[in-house]
Amino acid sequence: MEPCLFLSINTFITDPLTHDFMRKALFMSSLVAAVCGFLSSYLTLKGWALMGDAVSHSVMPGVVVAYALGLPFSLGAFIFGVGSVALIGFVKQKSRVKEDTVIGLVFTGFFALGIVLVSKIKSNIDLHSILFGSPLGISLSDVKQTVLISLLVVILLSVFRKDLMLYCFDPRHAKTVGINVLFLHYLLLTCLSLAAVVGLQTVGIILVVAMLITPGATAYLLTDQFDNMTIISILSAIISSVIGIYCSFWFDLETGGSIVLAQTFIFLFAFLFAPRYGIFKIKKFFSNYK
Amino acid sequence: MDKPNYQNYRIEAENICVDYNGKVALYDANLRLKPGQICGLVGMNGAGKTTFFNALTGFVNISKGKIRINGESLRSAQKDQTIAYVPQSEGIDSQFPVNVWDVVMMGRYGSMNVLRCPRESDVQAVKDAIERVDLTNFLSTPIGNLSGGQRKRTFLARAIAQRASILLLDEPFTGVDIRTEKLISELFIQFKNEGKTILLSTHDMIHVREFCDLVLLINKTVVAYGETSEVFTPENITSTFGGISPDVLFGPES
Numbered sequence: 001m002e003p004c005l006f007l008s009i010n011t012f013i014t015d016p017l018t019h020d021f022m023r024k025a026l027f028m029s030s031l032v033a034a035v036c037g038f039l040s041s042y043l044t045l046k047g048w049a050l051m052g053d054a055v056s057h058s059v060m061p062g063v064v065v066a067y068a069l070g071l072p073f074s075l076g077a078f079i080f081g082v083g084s085v086a087l088i089g090f091v092k093q094k095s096r097v098k099e100d101t102v103i104g105l106v107f108t109g110f111f112a113l114g115i116v117l118v119s120k121i122k123s124n125i126d127l128h129s130i131l132f133g134s135p136l137g138i139s140l141s142d143v144k145q146t147v148l149i150s151l152l153v154v155i156l157l158s159v160f161r162k163d164l165m166l167y168c169f170d171p172r173h174a175k176t177v178g179i180n181v182l183f184l185h186y187l188l189l190t191c192l193s194l195a196a197v198v199g200l201q202t203v204g205i206i207l208v209v210a211m212l213i214t215p216g217a218t219a220y221l222l223t224d225q226f227d228n229m230t231i232i233s234i235l236s237a238i239i240s241s242v243i244g245i246y247c248s249f250w251f252d253l254e255t256g257g258s259i260v261l262a263q264t265f266i267f268l269f270a271f272l273f274a275p276r277y278g279i280f281k282i283k284k285f286f287s288n289y290k
Numbered sequence: 291m292d293k294p295n296y297q298n299y300r301i302e303a304e305n306i307c308v309d310y311n312g313k314v315a316l317y318d319a320n321l322r323l324k325p326g327q328i329c330g331l332v333g334m335n336g337a338g339k340t341t342f343f344n345a346l347t348g349f350v351n352i353s354k355g356k357i358r359i360n361g362e363s364l365r366s367a368q369k370d371q372t373i374a375y376v377p378q379s380e381g382i383d384s385q386f387p388v389n390v391w392d393v394v395m396m397g398r399y400g401s402m403n404v405l406r407c408p409r410e411s412d413v414q415a416v417k418d419a420i421e422r423v424d425l426t427n428f429l430s431t432p433i434g435n436l437s438g439g440q441r442k443r444t445f446l447a448r449a450i451a452q453r454a455s456i457l458l459l460d461e462p463f464t465g466v467d468i469r470t471e472k473l474i475s476e477l478f479i480q481f482k483n484e485g486k487t488i489l490l491s492t493h494d495m496i497h498v499r500e501f502c503d504l505v506l507l508i509n510k511t512v513v514a515y516g517e518t519s520e521v522f523t524p525e526n527i528t529s530t531f532g533g534i535s536p537d538v539l540f541g542p543e544s
Contacts, residue, residue, distance in 0.1 A: 173396060
């Protein structure tokens with residue numbers, strides 16, 4: 001390799017690391033990506049993509065109210081995230097409206113409430129950073145909150161990893177062998193709300209659903225083993241975060257958008273070239289020419 | 291092997307009702323089964339067969355009536371791994387990223403610790419179960435790559451690994467190959483000799499005559515119940531299927 005090229009690649013990687021805010025952003029985004037990626041394999045298998053979208057949008061008024069009252073924003077977000085799910089369940093049960101309609105109805109309602117609240121409560125709330133995330137400007141107290149919540153979610157998901165997998169796969173069997181299915185249902189919803197809370201810091205409310213869906217979908221195309229799917233999902237999420245942040249640093253791009261775009265490109269790559277399930281079935285191609 | 295105690299009922303369902311948001315799916319249904327009995331559950335689509343299974347597994351709550359398993363509550367039967375459910379082929383996501391071993395191991399989850407770490411005995415139970423359904427060569431095959439019959443056998447192995455004494459099978463013969471059908475019928479005879487109680491739903495009238503000691507005809511409620519030879523009459527079948535003559539269902543020879 002030529003020295004000058006080597007040097008430039010070296011600078012490309014190390015230069016951003018000399019900045020404190022970049023190190024923090026890389027750490028935080030990778031952590032959040034890992035949490036969302038972990039959860040992502042369950043959500044995609046359970047078919048809860050729309051639910052992820054709903055919860056992540058519904059936390060908006062919670063964030064605004066928490067800021068206005070000087071409470072930790074994660075608390076407000078969590079309450080509204082869980083509240084939206086409860087409301088979706090209630091409206092669905094008590095009316096003849098179909099589930100996807102109810103989900104769309106409830107989360108847009110919450111989201112609109114959040115936007116109206118922002119315009120009414122004159123404070124230093126930065127609407128842009130809530131909607132699109134601001135991983136480069138995370139405060140120390142936010143870092144602590146995020147680390148704590150992330151640890152909690154990772155521990156919960158690790159402990160109930162197999163039960164949740166069974167719950168997604170065959171809830172009836174889980175119930176038959178005495179596993180508490182209702183508990184697992186709310187556990188997954190709680191983790192979803194918590195992941196949405198931490199995710200909105202890096203990529204913002206609008207794009208956090210991508211963090212909850214794309215890594216799992218990518219992994220689903222690449223493996224037939226649940227444990228591998230979880231690992232691939234987490235890895236692809238972390239790699240996307242790092243790529244996204246570097247790109248946003250060097251090319252001056254919106255950070256949240258770059259992270260999600262990186263995830264989308266990795267998905268596209270898997271969609272086209274996954275050995276077994278890609279459009280160009282590479283495995284078949286090679287085995288034909290053996 | 292202990293001689294099964296034929297004095298006691300394995301399954302006792304008394305006047306059970308199930309409704310979904312006020313819509314009645316099943317009412318005043320009764321069923322009593324002893325160890326070693328095989329009972330066929332016959333009815334039209336939407337007659338409440340799956341609802342009946344859901345009630346017996348505890349997957350839906352009954353709004354009225356009583357279910358006793360081995361004289362105990364459903365809750366303790368679940369804790370004791372007494373009931374195994376073998377789902378209908380359409381009831382599961384065949385693209386889920388799990389292999390044969392993973393699925394059969396799920397039969398052991400209920401008796402494992404909270405982290406579901408398999409012990410030596412669990413591994414052995416899974417191995418034995420997979421051997422009984424003749425899938426030893428497919429241990430690490432993803433369920434998406436199995437044939438319908440092989441997939442059915444995988445779920446049967448899960449029930450065997452669970453060591454349940456009651457097996458509930460939703461359409462065990464639908465969409466399976468001849469080989470699987472033969473294997474399942476042989477297993478049924480073994481289960482019967484082991485004193486297990488089997489309740490299976492089926493569309494195929496020939497299977498009812500072949501295996502079932504008892505038959506339960508339902509159409510939202512029990513139309514007829516008893517020994518197959520007495521209950522499985524053209525008149526009863528006609529009323530179960532809402533007036534369709536058995537000729538249509540069996541062909542003219544019956």
